[in-house]
Amino acid sequence: MIGATGQSEQIERNQRTWAMIAVLVVLFLALIVRLFQLQIVEGESLLRQSEANRLREDPVQAPRGLLLDREGRPLVQNRPSRNMVIDPAVVRGREKSLVKLLLQFEDSDGSALFDSSFLVRLFRQARHTPSQRPVLLEDASPSEIALFAENQYRLPGILQEVAMRREYPHGALAGHLLGYIGEIPEDRLDSLKLQDYRMGDLIGQMGLEQQYESDLRGKDGIRWIEVDAKGRIVGTPQDMPNKDPIPGRHVRTTIDLDLQKIAEFVLPDSLKGSVVALDPRSGEILAMCSSPRIDPNIFALPGRRRAREWAKLALDSRRPLNNRAIQGTYEPGSTFKIVSSLAGLVSGSVSAQHHFPVACRGGYHFGARYQRCWQEKQPFHGSLELNGALTQSCDVYYYQVGLQVDMPWINKTAASLGLGSRTGIDLPNEKSGLLVDSAIHERRNKRLGWKWARGLILNLAIGQGELVTPLQLATMVGGVADGHNVMRPHLMQAILEPSDGKMVRTYSLDTLSHLKWSEETIHTIHDAMDSVINGRRGTGRAARLKGIRVGGKTGSAENPHGEKTHALFVAAAPLDAPEIAIGVIVENAGHGGSVAGPIAGALLKTYFKKTGRLDPSDSLDRRRWVPEVAGGGD
Amino acid sequence: MIQRSQDIKTRFDIVLFGLVATLAGISITLLYSISTSPMEAEYWKKQLFGYGVGIGAMVAVTLVPRRFWFQTSYLLWGALQIPLLFVSASAKGAERWLAIGGFHFQPSEFAKLGVLLALARLFSDRKVGLNNLKPAIVPFFFFFIPFVLILKQPNLSTALSLATVFVVLLFWSGFTVLELLILASPLVSVGLSFHFTAWAVYNIFAWLLLYQRWYVRKLSGKVATFFLFAILLSGLASQVVWSQVLKSHQRSRILTFIDPTRDPGGTGYQVLQSQVAIGSGGLWGKGFGQGSQSNLQFLPEEHNDFIFAVLAEQFGFVGCTMVLGLLLAFLVRCLQMCFEESDRFRNLVIVGAVTIFSFHTLVNVAMTLGLMPVTGLPLPFLSYGGSFVITCMMLVGFLLHMRLGEDE
Incomplete structure (x- = not known):
C-alpha cells in the first residue's frame, strides 16, 4: 500500500480531521447565530415586511x-x-x-x-x-x-x-x-x-x-x-x-324641475342671456338658466372626446362657460327706476303725487347738455306722477329724481336691495356688480382722468352706469315686492343621508337686509309696478296674468356690443304676498317688454298653474311659443 | 457475485444513507410546497426523477472494483475536461449548460469529480510544504486548468470551490495552517489595500512573521523573499488595476457583487427578499405551504439557490436548525471515515468530497442569510437541479466506495 505508513502519521491525520470538524462546527454555529438574529431578533419586523409585500x-x-x-x-x-x-x-x-x-x-x-x-x-x-x-x-x-x-x-x-x-x-x-x-x-x-x-x-x-x-x-x-x-x-x-x-x-x-324646464325652453340656445326665478320669502332659487348653455355630460365623456368638446366651449366667442345668472354683469337700464323711485320715496323728497318742475317734452336741459327721453316724439310724456313715470318709464322724470335725492340715497337704497355686492349665493365665482358714486367713478376712470360731475347722476338714475347680475335683479324685485326683507338667495335646501333620505342639515335662511319702508312707500311702489304690467300704457303687459297681481318693470339697456339693446325684465307676483320673483336679461335682443317680458310671463304662468291658481284660459301654449324679437316700449 | 454483495453490505453505511435520504425527502417536500405556482409546478417531480438517476449513479459508483477509481483517475480527469472545453469554446455570456439528447448538463459539476480523483491520486504519494513546493507543481496544473476553464464560463463560485478543494488537499498533504496563511497572504494584501493604514500595518506584521519563520529555519530565504514581495506588490498592483485599468462600470459591478444592497432592483432585491422570507418565518415558521414570500414569487430563484429561504419561511428557526444539524451530521459522518481509513488516496477523496459539500453548504446558506455575495451556488441535496443532484449522489457514491472494506 502506498499510503500505509507509521502510527505518527495516522495521529497527525486524525488531528487534521478533528481540526476540520472543529472548523465546520464553528462555521455552522455562525450560521445559526445569524439565523437567530434574523428569525428571532428581527423576526417581528421582517414578518411585517413580508405582509407589506403581499397585502395592498x-x-x-x-x-x-x-x-x-x-x-x-x-x-x-x-x-x-x-x-x-x-x-x-x-x-x-x-x-x-x-x-x-x-x-x-x-x-x-x-x-x-x-x-x-x-x-x-x-x-x-x-x-x-x-x-x-x-x-x-x-x-x-x-x-x-x-x-x-x-x-x-x-x-x-x-x-x-x-x-x-x-x-x-x-x-x-x-x-x-x-x-x-x-x-x-x-x-x-x-x-x-x-x-x-x-x-x-x-x-x-x-x-x-x-x-x-x-x-x-x-x-x-x-x-x-x-x-x-x-x-x-x-x-x-x-x-x-x-x-x-x-x-x-x-x-x-331649491330648483323646481318643471319651472327650470320652462326656463330652458323659453330661453333657447339661440339667445344669449339668463333667467332667474326665486322665492322672495326664503331666497330659494326656483329656476336659474344661462344661455348659451353647456351640457355637463361632455365632462363625463372619455378622455379625447372630452378634450375636444372642452376646447370648443372654451374658444366659443359666445362664452357658454359663463354662468350669466351670477357672472354676467349688465347695466340694469330702466329696471333700476324702481330703485330710483324708492330712493325718492324713502328719502322723503319725492311723494307719490309729486310733479317735477320740468314736464317731459322729449328731453331735459342740464346746464349746457340736453338729455333725451326715450320717447322723444309726440305724444310726449308730459308732467307725471310717480306711478305714471314708472309705468311709462319716463327718463325726464327720473333725471329730476336723481338730482333731487342725489347718489348717496340712490346707492343706499340699491345696496339695501342687494345690488352692488355679492348676494352670497351658494355658488362659486359670483360677481358683485357695481354701484357708482363720485369716489368710485373717479377711481375707476383714474387712467382717463375723468372727474365726477353732477350730470352723471342723470345717467345713473335711469340705470346707465351701474352693473347688476340677473340674480341681483331677481333678488331686488323680490325684496321690493316683499317690502320688508331681502333674503339671501340660495340653491341648497337640504343635505340628505343617502341611505334613508334623512336630513343631515338644512340651509339656514339668511336675511340680506331689513327694509324699513313705510306702508305708504310699499303701497306706492307696488301700485306703480302693477301699472307697468297691467296698466293700459304699461310696458310690461306681456307678463300679466288673469286673476293674479303681477308687478314688474321692463328695461332696454344700450350696450357697446351690438345694435340692439339688451332686453331686461323684472317681475314679482302676487304683489301683496309675493311667492316668485323673476329677473330676465336677453343680450342684444331688443326691448325688455317684448323679448324679456314674455319669458317672465311664461315662468309666472307655469308657476301659478302648478299651484292651481291660474285661470285655465291663461295657460302657456308651448306649441305657439315664438321668442319675440321686436317692437314694444321701454 | 457473492463477494460483491458482501462488499455492498460492508460498504453501505446506513447512517450516511439515512441522512442523505432525509435531506432528499426535505428537498422534494420543499419543492412540492412551492408547486402552487404554475412555473414551479413540475420541479418536485423532476427532482424526484433526478434523485432516481442519482441513486443509480451512486450505486454504480459504489459497485466498481476496489482500485478502479484510483487507476482511472487521470483518464477521468481528462475525459471530464472535454465537455468543459466544448462549453467554454461555444460560450457567450454565462453559458454553463450543455444539452445532450434533450438533457441539460452542467459540465463543471462533473469536471469537479475528475479533478477530485486526480488530485487525490497525485497527493497520495507525495508530501508537500511551503519549503517543498516542487511536488505540488503537477497537482497544481491538474487543478489550475479546469479552474481557468470554469472561471472563463464564467462560474466563479464553482471555480472557487475547486480552489478550496485544492487548498484543503494541500493541508492534508503537509501544509501547516501557518503555511496556508502565508500562501493566502498576498490575497489578504489585495483586500486590505483599499485601506492604507490597515494595509501598512498588515505588511509590517506579515514581513516580521516571514522574517521570524526564516530565522527559525522553517522557511527558506527564497520563499520568504518571494512572499515578502508578493504581499507588497499585490497590494500595490491591486490599487493600480482598480483605479487605472478597470472601467467604472466594472468597478461598480465588483462593488455590487460584494455589497448587493447597492443594487436594490437586482441582486439587492433578491438578498432583501430572501432575508425577509427567512426572518418572517420566526421561531416555528408559517407552516407547510404557507410561505407567502415564496408562493407569491417575491423570492427569486427560490427552487434553486434560495431553497433555504423557502425552508426558513415555512419551518422557522427550529426547522432551519434541524436541517443545518442534518447537513453538519452528514459532513461529520463522512469525516469520521478518515479515522478508520489508513489509505491516503481514499482519505483524500473523502476529505475532498467533504470540502465540496461544505463549501456549497456554507456559501449557499451564508448567501441566503445576507452574509455573503450572491454567487449562484446551490445547496447540496436541497436545491433543485438535475446535474447537481446527480453529482452530489455520485460524491456520496465515492464516499461509500472509499469506506473501509476488505482489501484485495
Missing part, C-alpha cells in the same frame, strides 16, 4: 351623492359604466404587439380608436406603477366592448372594469349651476392630498358639484388584496380591516 390596500369608490330638485327628482345621478383597463403584470413584455393590434381598432365612424402616442404613454405608465391599472378606454360603448371581446384572446392583460360615472339625465338643463366633476388639476393636488384626495380622483369643478364637494364626495372604502411579486391580484385575504365606502350625501336643491 385597494380603494373602493364611494358613490357620489346626487343632486335633486326640490321635489326629490334627480338632476344629477350616477350610472355604471365599463372601462377597459390594462393589467400591468400581464402586458409586460407584450407591449409592442398589443400597441400594434390596438392601433387597428376603429370606432363606428371608422376613425382610429387610439393614437400611438397615447398608447405608448399608457404602457409606460403601466410599467412604472404596476399596482395601478391605467384606463385604456373610458366608458366603452357596447360596440367597443364587443370589439374587445372578439379579440380577447389576442389581448392578454386587457380587462373590463365597472366604474360609476356622473350622468346628467336632463342634458344641459341647469348645467351651469349643477357644474361638473373632473380630475384634480395638478396644481391643486398638493393641497388636496391633505383631504385624502389621490391623483386621478374626480372633484367638483363648477357650480353645485364644486360648492358641495365635501358633502357629495363621501369617503372611499378600503379592500385589502393579496398580490404577488409582479403586482397581480391573487386573492382577498380573510379577516382584514376592510372599510366599506361611505356614500356621498345627496343635495336637495
Whole structure:
C-alpha cells in the first residue's frame, strides 16, 4: 500500500480531521447565530415586511351623492359604466404587439380608436406603477366592448372594469349651476392630498358639484388584496380591516324641475342671456338658466372626446362657460327706476303725487347738455306722477329724481336691495356688480382722468352706469315686492343621508337686509309696478296674468356690443304676498317688454298653474311659443 | 457475485444513507410546497426523477472494483475536461449548460469529480510544504486548468470551490495552517489595500512573521523573499488595476457583487427578499405551504439557490436548525471515515468530497442569510437541479466506495 505508513502519521491525520470538524462546527454555529438574529431578533419586523409585500390596500369608490330638485327628482345621478383597463403584470413584455393590434381598432365612424402616442404613454405608465391599472378606454360603448371581446384572446392583460360615472339625465338643463366633476388639476393636488384626495380622483369643478364637494364626495372604502411579486391580484385575504365606502350625501336643491324646464325652453340656445326665478320669502332659487348653455355630460365623456368638446366651449366667442345668472354683469337700464323711485320715496323728497318742475317734452336741459327721453316724439310724456313715470318709464322724470335725492340715497337704497355686492349665493365665482358714486367713478376712470360731475347722476338714475347680475335683479324685485326683507338667495335646501333620505342639515335662511319702508312707500311702489304690467300704457303687459297681481318693470339697456339693446325684465307676483320673483336679461335682443317680458310671463304662468291658481284660459301654449324679437316700449 | 454483495453490505453505511435520504425527502417536500405556482409546478417531480438517476449513479459508483477509481483517475480527469472545453469554446455570456439528447448538463459539476480523483491520486504519494513546493507543481496544473476553464464560463463560485478543494488537499498533504496563511497572504494584501493604514500595518506584521519563520529555519530565504514581495506588490498592483485599468462600470459591478444592497432592483432585491422570507418565518415558521414570500414569487430563484429561504419561511428557526444539524451530521459522518481509513488516496477523496459539500453548504446558506455575495451556488441535496443532484449522489457514491472494506 502506498499510503500505509507509521502510527505518527495516522495521529497527525486524525488531528487534521478533528481540526476540520472543529472548523465546520464553528462555521455552522455562525450560521445559526445569524439565523437567530434574523428569525428571532428581527423576526417581528421582517414578518411585517413580508405582509407589506403581499397585502395592498385597494380603494373602493364611494358613490357620489346626487343632486335633486326640490321635489326629490334627480338632476344629477350616477350610472355604471365599463372601462377597459390594462393589467400591468400581464402586458409586460407584450407591449409592442398589443400597441400594434390596438392601433387597428376603429370606432363606428371608422376613425382610429387610439393614437400611438397615447398608447405608448399608457404602457409606460403601466410599467412604472404596476399596482395601478391605467384606463385604456373610458366608458366603452357596447360596440367597443364587443370589439374587445372578439379579440380577447389576442389581448392578454386587457380587462373590463365597472366604474360609476356622473350622468346628467336632463342634458344641459341647469348645467351651469349643477357644474361638473373632473380630475384634480395638478396644481391643486398638493393641497388636496391633505383631504385624502389621490391623483386621478374626480372633484367638483363648477357650480353645485364644486360648492358641495365635501358633502357629495363621501369617503372611499378600503379592500385589502393579496398580490404577488409582479403586482397581480391573487386573492382577498380573510379577516382584514376592510372599510366599506361611505356614500356621498345627496343635495336637495331649491330648483323646481318643471319651472327650470320652462326656463330652458323659453330661453333657447339661440339667445344669449339668463333667467332667474326665486322665492322672495326664503331666497330659494326656483329656476336659474344661462344661455348659451353647456351640457355637463361632455365632462363625463372619455378622455379625447372630452378634450375636444372642452376646447370648443372654451374658444366659443359666445362664452357658454359663463354662468350669466351670477357672472354676467349688465347695466340694469330702466329696471333700476324702481330703485330710483324708492330712493325718492324713502328719502322723503319725492311723494307719490309729486310733479317735477320740468314736464317731459322729449328731453331735459342740464346746464349746457340736453338729455333725451326715450320717447322723444309726440305724444310726449308730459308732467307725471310717480306711478305714471314708472309705468311709462319716463327718463325726464327720473333725471329730476336723481338730482333731487342725489347718489348717496340712490346707492343706499340699491345696496339695501342687494345690488352692488355679492348676494352670497351658494355658488362659486359670483360677481358683485357695481354701484357708482363720485369716489368710485373717479377711481375707476383714474387712467382717463375723468372727474365726477353732477350730470352723471342723470345717467345713473335711469340705470346707465351701474352693473347688476340677473340674480341681483331677481333678488331686488323680490325684496321690493316683499317690502320688508331681502333674503339671501340660495340653491341648497337640504343635505340628505343617502341611505334613508334623512336630513343631515338644512340651509339656514339668511336675511340680506331689513327694509324699513313705510306702508305708504310699499303701497306706492307696488301700485306703480302693477301699472307697468297691467296698466293700459304699461310696458310690461306681456307678463300679466288673469286673476293674479303681477308687478314688474321692463328695461332696454344700450350696450357697446351690438345694435340692439339688451332686453331686461323684472317681475314679482302676487304683489301683496309675493311667492316668485323673476329677473330676465336677453343680450342684444331688443326691448325688455317684448323679448324679456314674455319669458317672465311664461315662468309666472307655469308657476301659478302648478299651484292651481291660474285661470285655465291663461295657460302657456308651448306649441305657439315664438321668442319675440321686436317692437314694444321701454 | 457473492463477494460483491458482501462488499455492498460492508460498504453501505446506513447512517450516511439515512441522512442523505432525509435531506432528499426535505428537498422534494420543499419543492412540492412551492408547486402552487404554475412555473414551479413540475420541479418536485423532476427532482424526484433526478434523485432516481442519482441513486443509480451512486450505486454504480459504489459497485466498481476496489482500485478502479484510483487507476482511472487521470483518464477521468481528462475525459471530464472535454465537455468543459466544448462549453467554454461555444460560450457567450454565462453559458454553463450543455444539452445532450434533450438533457441539460452542467459540465463543471462533473469536471469537479475528475479533478477530485486526480488530485487525490497525485497527493497520495507525495508530501508537500511551503519549503517543498516542487511536488505540488503537477497537482497544481491538474487543478489550475479546469479552474481557468470554469472561471472563463464564467462560474466563479464553482471555480472557487475547486480552489478550496485544492487548498484543503494541500493541508492534508503537509501544509501547516501557518503555511496556508502565508500562501493566502498576498490575497489578504489585495483586500486590505483599499485601506492604507490597515494595509501598512498588515505588511509590517506579515514581513516580521516571514522574517521570524526564516530565522527559525522553517522557511527558506527564497520563499520568504518571494512572499515578502508578493504581499507588497499585490497590494500595490491591486490599487493600480482598480483605479487605472478597470472601467467604472466594472468597478461598480465588483462593488455590487460584494455589497448587493447597492443594487436594490437586482441582486439587492433578491438578498432583501430572501432575508425577509427567512426572518418572517420566526421561531416555528408559517407552516407547510404557507410561505407567502415564496408562493407569491417575491423570492427569486427560490427552487434553486434560495431553497433555504423557502425552508426558513415555512419551518422557522427550529426547522432551519434541524436541517443545518442534518447537513453538519452528514459532513461529520463522512469525516469520521478518515479515522478508520489508513489509505491516503481514499482519505483524500473523502476529505475532498467533504470540502465540496461544505463549501456549497456554507456559501449557499451564508448567501441566503445576507452574509455573503450572491454567487449562484446551490445547496447540496436541497436545491433543485438535475446535474447537481446527480453529482452530489455520485460524491456520496465515492464516499461509500472509499469506506473501509476488505482489501484485495
